[in-house]
Amino acid sequence: MLFDLPDRDTLYRALLERDPAYDGHVFVGVTSTGVFCRLTCPARKPLLENTRFYDSVPACFEAGFRPCLRCRPLDPVGQREPIVSALLRRLEDEPERIWAEGDLVQLGYDPSTVRRAFKRHLGLTFLDMARLRRAGRGMDRLATGASVIDAQQFAGYGSGSGFREAIVRLLGEVPVALRGRELLRADWIESPIGTMLAVADAHALHLLEFFDRTALPTELKKLREATRSSITFGRTPVIDRIEAELRDYFEGRRLAFDTPLARHGSAFTKAVWDALVAIPPGSTRSYGDIAHAAGRHTAVRAVARANGANQLAIVIPCHRVIGADGALTGYGGGLWRKDWLLRHERKVVGVTR
Structure with missing residues (x-):
């Protein structure tokens, strides 16, 4: 293996915390039930002595475990739960609707179940998502030069203060500052190794990162400062294009990308x-190899910083940089993803190690 599994105590703690960082990369076999699960499984957690950890589905089967019916470990990683997909379609079909928990109950959903599902998949609740979508509609209106009151009404806010607060929470700016300004668009892209966030304008891709990356809020702030723009939810042809290219990448049909890139750096x-x-x-x-290729033979640390400043995961393949001793080194999306990507590319090109 390129990447050895963490020790058992670390994995058991991740199991107790339902840590999504290992999802699709590590599975737990429960000897007391005979099933194997994702570490994010919502079922009651087993005792430590009843757990066995494996790095693949075949290894679980070989050890005699059967797949859990609750967390469905055989389903592709990144596949949304039906409840999440259904409600996201509702948001798209009814963008002007003002949602409340009572609406979910009327549709036959348990609000607490919806809340947990959305937090698990997207990092925020359904009602928060609905509010962001509504605020985004208002931001779109402001970007066309509309007045604040017109944008507020278009977004379905009865209160001017409520609309201003929503915009400030979302972007850190007051609505009047957004009038007539071109906005960057952001949307989610599902992948076999987790949900990604893509940010683009009409011409180029500005950011592509895994949604669970801890530094993502900081990266979005830097992007807003670099572009002197703001970000709203929505699609552009550029996001559609990178989504299609990523699909080809993960299915082994391409390993390079043609989507235009906006690169913010020295x-x-x-x-x-x-x-x-x-x-x-x-x-x-290695970092030394990259320093040599960049014309700065001794600038290994500077290369490491530039590598870490990459905001276009996979497309600019910083996952292909390893330590001088051949060991995997830090990766913002998690070492398990770095290991997965390297294995995937070697499999596609037929390289064995």
Whole structure:
């Protein structure tokens, strides 16, 4: 293996906390029930002595475990629960609706179940999502040059103060500052190794990151500052394009990307990113190798910083950089994802190690 599993105590703690970072990469077999689960399984947690951890579904089967019916470990990682998909479609079909828990009850849903499902998949509740969508409609209106009151009414806010507070919470700006300004659009893209957030304008992709990355809020703030723009939920042809290319990537039909990129960084940082893109799929390079390729033989630490500043995961393949000793090093999306991506690319190009 490129990546050894963490120790048992660490994995058991992740199981108790339903940590999504290992989802699809580590499974737990429960000897008292004979089933194997994702670490995010909502079922009652077993005792430590009744757990066995495995790095693949076949390993679980070989050990004699059967798949859990609650967390469905055989389903693709990143596949949304039906309740999440159904309610997201409702948001798209009824963008002007003002949602409350009572509406969920009328539709036959338990509000607490909905809340947990959305938090698990998207990191925020359904009602928070609905409020963000409504605020986004108002932001779209402001971007066309409409007045604040017109945008407020279009978004379905009866209170001007409520609309202003929603915008400030979302963007850190007051509505009047958004009038006539072009906005960046953000939307989710599902992948076999977790949900990703894509941010783009009409011309280029600005950000592509795993949604559970701890530094994502900071990256979004830096992006807003770099572009002097704001971000609202929505789609652009660029997001549609990168979603299609990622689908091809994960299905093994492509390992390079053609989506136009907006790269925010110094000349040296961009040179490092160019060197990353030049690494052949199925191969890896050390930080020293990248420093040499970027024309700065001794700037290994600077290369590491530039590597960490990459906001276009997978597309600019910083996952192909490893330590000088061949060990996996830090990756914002998690070492297990770095390991998965390297394995995937080697499998596609037919490289074995």
